[in-house]
Amino acid sequence: MTLKDFFSHHPKVAVAFSGGVDSSVLLWAAKTYGQQVRAYCVRSPFQPAFELEEARLLADRLDVPLTVLQADPLSRPDITANGPDRCYLCKRLILSAILQAAQRDSFPLVLDGSNASD
Numbered sequence: 001m002t003l004k005d006f007f008s009h010h011p012k013v014a015v016a017f018s019g020g021v022d023s024s025v026l027l028w029a030a031k032t033y034g035q036q037v038r039a040y041c042v043r044s045p046f047q048p049a050f051e052l053e054e055a056r057l058l059a060d061r062l063d064v065p066l067t068v069l070q071a072d073p074l075s076r077p078d079i080t081a082n083g084p085d086r087c088y089l090c091k092r093l094i095l096s097a098i099l100q101a102a103q104r105d106s107f108p109l110v111l112d113g114s115n116a117s118d
Contacts, residue, residue: 007033014102019055023111040098
């Protein structure tokens, strides 16, 4: 199945958008082949301000609405305990916020640009 085929079957999608290469390619593909797309970015203490600004610039350039959500992983004792699952718990916090916002905005599918090394 090609990306064009995928998006013809999923014409309304949300993209978990960090502004990095993987999610940027995914956002471009969704905009290019999709009918309706919205980007969701999560602002946290771990994200430098320039990354959010770059994400905003790319979303604007692609003419994709961007919703910026707030999350504070440092407020979660299970994350600040610094256990071996801290990255998983942080990622789950971020993706849960995106899933809830996308559902609220009536987007039935959330796409994430994670790869095997993530």
